[in-house]
Amino acid sequence: MFRPLVFSGGLLFFLMSLAADAQVVTAIGQNFTGSSYETDSQATPPDANGAVGPDYFMEFINGEAAFYNKTNVDTPIRITDVSFWSQAGVNISSDAVVTDPRVIYDPVSGRWFASQVDASATATDPTHLANNFLLGFSDSADPSGSWHGFIFRADPTTGRFADFPTLGVDANGVYLSGDMFHDSTNVGCGLVSIPKAALLGTTNISSRTWFGVMPYASRGEVLQPAICFDGSSSGNILSMGALAAPATRIRTSSLSPCKMPPATRPRTCLPPSSPSVRMSCRIILTWAIRCSIPCSRTAPPRYRRMMPG
DSSP: OEEEEEOTTSOEEEEEESSTTOOOOOOOOOOOOOOOBTTTBOOSSOOOEEEEOSSEEEEEETTEEEEEETTEEEEEEEEOHHHHHHHTTOOOOTTEEEEEEEEEEETTTTEEEEEEEEEESSOSSGGGSOOEEEEEEESSSOTTSOEEEEEEESOTTTOOEEEEEEEEEOSSEEEEEEEEEETTEEEEEEEEEEEHHHHHHHOOOTTOEEEEEEOHHHHOEEEEEOEETTOOSOEEEEEESOTTOTTOOEEEEEEOSSOOOSSOOOOOOOOOSSOOSSOEEEEEEOSSEEEEEEEOSSOOSOOOOOOOO
16 A cells, blocks of 8 residues: 655655555654755755665765765765766766766665766757766775776767666666757657676676667656665666656556566556656665655656556
């Protein structure tokens, strides 16, 4: 059954418990101030993102990465996002900026995964140019330690511009998706999968698979690969059927392993009460709970009940 919980910031959290009579218990651990505009980063919007690991909370926003040790959250380690990638071995062009951060802690591998995209800081229209995905993983469960990073063309075939990247991970792979643009026009959704064993074992991304720029009509818009915290070897990709349509629906596509199916499989669901221009959902699969956390730059005021598969 569903148990909606509303948190500050307008996030609507849906929990589906395997036991109908199970009680959802929430407790606040530590409550502390994160990064502040102008003090820590002047980037706007911040595109705030974060994840919790065994000993750290990592905050990743436009302009900064911050690492909060749970035993002393008042003295976090802060570095710029450019320094974060530089220390991970990624060389960013001097005429480029990085944006749209994502970060995940994967308890199965005990590693952190982070991503952004780059864009030209000098072009009149950055979407006229091809851009890159940036992907990194930590060498341990300590996100303030060493990382390995990679930069590679987001669309290696047609050179479309990837915006609003999303990040997912399961037992088999790490997945990056982008909303693809050309000359400020949406042209489709893109997805790349990277085998996790090769990534972590040999720090190699040459075996990645690019699925191309796929039409919105068959895949939906703004793909979000599942984040499987239970060691599952397959997951779903969730997307909006059409962001601007009054009758939009949530779409899901299976992903197993590192392969896309030939067509989407729309699931039964109710549309958002007010379709968003920019909407993303983080889908977290665990042993007993499936959660959907709608989050966006301009999120709808509320959501009706969704029926995940």
